[in-house]
Amino acid sequence: MASSAVLSQDFVNAPVSLRRKAVNSLVTGAAIAAVILVLLPLCAVFGYLLYKGVGSINWAFLTKTPQPPGESGGGMANAMAGSVLILTIGSLIGIPLGIGAGIYLAEYGRGRLRDFIRFTADVLNGVPSIIIGIVAYGLVVLTQGHFSALAGGVALAIMMIPTITRTSEEMLLLVPVSVREASYALGVSRWRTTLSITLRTATSGVITGIMLAFARVAGETAPLLFTAFGNQFWNWKLSQPTAALPLQIYTYAISPYDDWHRQAWAGALVLIVLIVAAVSAVRIAVGRGMLKGSN
Amino acid sequence: MHFTASSHFNTVVTTICYVRLMGDHAFGDRIAGAPRLTGPQPVDGTNATVNPAVEVAPLLRSKGSQTADTVFYLAMLACGLTVLALVGVILYQLITKSDLSWHSFGWRFFFSSEWDPVNDKFGALPFIYGTIVSSLVAMILAVPLAIGVAVFITEMSPPWLRGPLAFVTELLAAIPSVIYGLWAIFVLVPLLRLYVQPWLAHRFGWTGLFGGPMYGIGMLAAGIILAVMVVPIISSITREVMTAVPRQQREAVLALGATRWEMIRTGVLRNARAGILGGIILGLGRALGETMAVTMVIGNRPEIAKSLFAPGYTMASVIANEFSEATGNIYLSSLVEVGLALFIVTVIVNVLAQLLVWTVTRGTPARANG
Numbered sequence: 281m282a283s284s285a286v287l288s289q290d291f292v293n294a295p296v297s298l299r300r301k302a303v304n305s306l307v308t309g310a311a312i313a314a315v316i317l318v319l320l321p322l323c324a325v326f327g328y329l330l331y332k333g334v335g336s337i338n339w340a341f342l343t344k345t346p347q348p349p350g351e352s353g354g355g356m357a358n359a360m361a362g363s364v365l366i367l368t369i370g371s372l373i374g375i376p377l378g379i380g381a382g383i384y385l386a387e388y389g390r391g392r393l394r395d396f397i398r399f400t401a402d403v404l405n406g407v408p409s410i411i412i413g414i415v416a417y418g419l420v421v422l423t424q425g426h427f428s429a430l431a432g433g434v435a436l437a438i439m440m441i442p443t444i445t446r447t448s449e450e451m452l453l454l455v456p457v458s459v460r461e462a463s464y465a466l467g468v469s470r471w472r473t474t475l476s477i478t479l480r481t482a483t484s485g486v487i488t489g490i491m492l493a494f495a496r497v498a499g500e501t502a503p504l505l506f507t508a509f510g511n512q513f514w515n516w517k518l519s520q521p522t523a524a525l526p527l528q529i530y531t532y533a534i535s536p537y538d539d540w541h542r543q544a545w546a547g548a549l550v551l552i553v554l555i556v557a558a559v560s561a562v563r564i565a566v567g568r569g570m571l572k573g574s575n
Numbered sequence: 576m577h578f579t580a581s582s583h584f585n586t587v588v589t590t591i592c593y594v595r596l597m598g599d600h601a602f603g604d605r606i607a608g609a610p611r612l613t614g615p616q617p618v619d620g621t622n623a624t625v626n627p628a629v630e631v632a633p634l635l636r637s638k639g640s641q642t643a644d645t646v647f648y649l650a651m652l653a654c655g656l657t658v659l660a661l662v663g664v665i666l667y668q669l670i671t672k673s674d675l676s677w678h679s680f681g682w683r684f685f686f687s688s689e690w691d692p693v694n695d696k697f698g699a700l701p702f703i704y705g706t707i708v709s710s711l712v713a714m715i716l717a718v719p720l721a722i723g724v725a726v727f728i729t730e731m732s733p734p735w736l737r738g739p740l741a742f743v744t745e746l747l748a749a750i751p752s753v754i755y756g757l758w759a760i761f762v763l764v765p766l767l768r769l770y771v772q773p774w775l776a777h778r779f780g781w782t783g784l785f786g787g788p789m790y791g792i793g794m795l796a797a798g799i800i801l802a803v804m805v806v807p808i809i810s811s812i813t814r815e816v817m818t819a820v821p822r823q824q825r826e827a828v829l830a831l832g833a834t835r836w837e838m839i840r841t842g843v844l845r846n847a848r849a850g851i852l853g854g855i856i857l858g859l860g861r862a863l864g865e866t867m868a869v870t871m872v873i874g875n876r877p878e879i880a881k882s883l884f885a886p887g888y889t890m891a892s893v894i895a896n897e898f899s900e901a902t903g904n905i906y907l908s909s910l911v912e913v914g915l916a917l918f919i920v921t922v923i924v925n926v927l928a929q930l931l932v933w934t935v936t937r938g939t940p941a942r943a944n945g
Contacts, residue, residue, distance in 0.1 A: 304834040311731055314723025315740065318810075321803045322747050325758045332761075380654025388651055397655045399929075400662050406857075406925035407665065407918060408864025410891045414898070414914050418668040438661055445658060469640040471647035499751020502866040502891070506899040526753045526867075533757045534871060541761065548754045555749075 333549025336542045342550075346512050346528070352539035356547050358514045359528040360554075362429065365516065366508055366524055367498060369433025374440030375490055379479075381441065382448025382486070387474050398449070404442040412438050413503035421507060429515070429522035432508030436500065440493040447489025451482040484566045491559045498555045501526035525551050665918065673912035675905055684912060690877040690893075692901070697909035699916065701877040705794070705887035706917075709869060710862040712798025712883065713805055718855055720802070721809035728810075729817045730839050741814065748807035756871030759800045764791035764872060767799075772884060787882045790874065795883040797873040801865055805858035812857060816850025816935045817843050846935075853931030860924040864917060866891040890917045 340355050347354035385398055416435035421427055455478050463473040479486065501524075504510075509521040510531065525547055532544035676684060680697060687698025728740050768791030775785040820843050828842035829835075844851070874886020875896055890913050901907045 300834050300837065304836040307836040307839075308731060311723045311727035314720045315727050318720055318724050318744060318747070318806050322743065324762065325750060325754065328758055328762055329754070377654050377657050380651050381658050384651040384655035388648055389655060393655075397658050401658050402929055403922055403925060404658060404662055404665075406860050406864075406921055408866065408891055408921055410864070410866040410894050411665065411669070411914050411918050414672075414894065414911060415665050415668045417898075418672060419664065441658060441661065470644050474647070495749055499753065501751070501753040502895055505895055509899065526751060529757060530753050530867060530871070533753070533760055544757055548757055551751065552754065555751075 329545065329549050329552060332542070332545035336546035337549065341543060341546050345514060349535070349540075350537055352537075354543075356523075356525065356528050356543065356550070358511065359523040359525045359547070360550065362508065362511065362515065362523040363498070363525040363551075363554075365429050365518075365522060366432040366436060366504070367494070369430060369518070370436030370440060370497060371490075371494065372437075373433065374437035374493070375444060377437070378441045378444025378490075378493070379448050379486065381445040382452060383474060383479065385445065385449040386452035387478065398446070401442040401445045404438075405446070408502075409439060409500055410502040410505075413505060413507055416503060416507045424519060426519075427507060427509035427521040428519045429508055430518045432504045432522060432524065433518075435503035435507045436497040439497045439500065439503065440490075443493035443496065444486075444489050447492060448482075448486045451485030451489065452478055454485065455481045487562060487566050491562050495555050495559055498558070499526055499551060501530050525554075669911055669915040669918055673908050673915050675908035676912040677908075679905060680909075684909070685916065688877075688879055692897075692903075692906050695903065695905050697905070699890070699909075699913050701879050702888050702890040702893050702913060703916070704879050705873065706863055706889040706891070708883075709794055709797040709801060709873065709887065709889055710859060712794065713801030713862045714855065714859055716799065716802035717805045717809060717858060721806045721854075721858070722813055722851065724806070724810045725813035725817060726839060726844075729814050730835070730843065741811075744807050744810055746807075747803065748811075752804070752865060752867040753871075755800055755804060756868040759796060759868060759872045760792075763800060764796055767791045767796055771795075776884075783881050784883050787880070787884050789884055790886065792872050792874045793884050793886045794873065797869045797887070797889070798883070800868045800872060801862045804865060804868065805862050808861055809854045809858040812854030812932060813847070813851050816847040816854070816932065819850070819936050820846045849931050850935030853928045853933075853935070856924055856928035856931065860921050860928060863924065864891055864921050866895050870895050890914075 340353060341357075342355060342360075343357050344353070344355035345358045346356070381397070381401070385394055385401075389397065412435050416431050416438065420431035420434050424431070459481060460473055460478055463477045464470070468477070504524050504527050508524050508527065510527045511521045511523040515522050529544050529547040529551065532540040532547065535541070676697065680687070684697065685699055685703065687696075688700040689696045689698045690701060691697070724740075724744055728737055728744075732740060768789050772785070772789040772791070772795070776789065779785050824842045824846060825838055828838040833841065869889055870892040873889060873892060875888050875892060876886040877888045877893070878885065880887070894910050894914055894917075898907070898910050901910055
């Protein structure tokens with residue numbers, strides 16, 4: 281390496297001086313300090329979430345719809361349902377497309393086109409979520425003529441696709457070629473091999489990727505602002521504006537009402553719990569082999 | 576030997592199917608890197624004498640199976656092309672919808688600081704300024720912390736602590752932006768207003784960066800919350816590229832009598848610097864596009880002020896706040912143009928970062944993205 285010349289001058293035959301020892305300890309201390317400084321906000325966020333959130337969750341919060349501004353009481357039940365609705369739409373669109381693109385990259389893609397798609401997926405991954413919101417607005421809201429749950433779902437799907445694509449691809453590439461060869465040698469057609477052998481072997485990894493994407497979009501607010509838009513009432517129609525938990529937390533957090541602040545904390549706690557619960561439920565299911573094809 | 580369609584395909588391997596597979600071009604390419612199969616030498620596909628007694632051949636390559644293969648391939652190709660199409664659609668939407676603003680203001684749009692929806696005068700400079708300053712503050716705070724954490728986890732931490740620490744720092748990335756914003760409004764901002772800002776104004780007021788009224792909300796608050804959000808990104812990539820530095824490199828430097836820090840500095844950091852820079856730029860990309868947490872604490876005022884205590888506005892925040900209530904085509908179009916500018920900048924930043932990370936991790940297993 282290029283640095284070897286420098287190294288020999290620096291260290292050879294030089295006894296470890298006090299200064300060098302001091303610098304070493306100093307840097308070690310600094311690194312430890314950095315770790316503590318980074319863990320501090322994490323503990324503070326979770327601590328506050330529990331401290332403020334647990335006391336604020338009550339039956340009304342979980343079952344009622346919001347009260348008019350300024351009045352206390354009410355809850356976020358419709359927002360939780362709305363989040364479930366939007367996330368379901370997003371997953372239904374995003375997961376198959378993401379896995380499909382992953383299969384293409386890992387099993388079929390070659391040459392320039394594969395590299396370009398892979399690269400594009402990485403670019404898409406870095407696009408700010410607010411811009412995805414603008415695009416979903418242009419694609420769905422303008423076409424439909426009004427804000428809707430569908431538009432929110434499409435926005436979240438666009439955000440899920442690149443993550444799922446890249447993780448599925450990586451997981452499929454980890455499956456040894458010999459497994460595919462064994463299947464081909466038995467005369468199994470290529471598509472059957474891909475679905476029942478390769479994808480099945482990689483199931484747990486692919487599901488981890490899906491959960492990663494899901495957890496990421498579940499808390500997204502920006503792309504929903506002008507797609508799902510929010511709603512004070514219950515809504516189960518795809519074509520109507522829909523409340524979502526992150527949106528409701530945002531609206532309540534920047535409002536001037538104390539009771540709404542309290543509910544924002546409760547909503548935040550519910551959101552985190554929902555995300556963690558969804559992710560661990562799937563993890564446990566995969567671990568116990570309840571899902572088809574896991575090890 | 577008689578096979579019906581119902582008999583399972585995995586019951587027998589015949590020489591026929593071996594020959595056919597070797598003749599299969601796609602399959603041949605697929606295993607190009609793998610060790611060649613041994614066993615019976617492949618017979619030239621065209622000259623292979625098919626034993627008429629073996630009726631398995633039509634089963635293996637029946638028309639239906641070939642059609643299914645083609646259909647499946649086309650479906651997967653369509654999924655792959657969807658990814659390309661999405662980026663195309665994003666660009667198309669942003670460009671066509673910002674057309675009006677571009678034609679009215681041209682390049683002036685990016686250099687004018689007038690944002691006046693009432694008189695249809697739009698200039699994006701305050702937002703560009705706010706985005707750059709808040710991200711810069713975030714990077715100044717986050718980079719040393721993130722590298723410190725990465726160095727500690729990969730080089731100093733006792734092995735039992737390594738996994739949990741890595742997990743916990745990644746956890747920071749999993750907290751939704753809106754929850755960071757909520758926390759910042761009710762915890763960080765009061766702290767800043769009551770303790771940090773008076774102290775900064777007292778000590779560093781002379782720089783001009785820490786002056787004016789102390790609201791708590793403003794550029795500084797936005798920068799700090801952004802820093803918390805980008806630390807896990809930078810530190811996880813730094814960790815990854817540091818791990819990619821060969822072990823011998825460390826041992827060689829230690830053998831020369833270096834202390835641990837000297838080993839880290841000359842043996843590890845120096846070799847991983849391109850990748851670390853990539854991680855930093857990737858973090859920058861995230862900071863530039865981050866919306867909710869920033870919108871909640873930056874104050875949302877389209878002004879350019881020297882002081883970090885002053886409220887500001889970012890490109891992402893102005894879209895988040897004003898898009899759904901924008902009246903008039905030119906207003907909406909101007910907001911989309913802000914979005915287009917943000918899109919182009921983040922794409923450039925991300926591409927640059929990817930290239931830098933690739934130069935270091937090339938050859939080591941790819942990272943699970945996300």
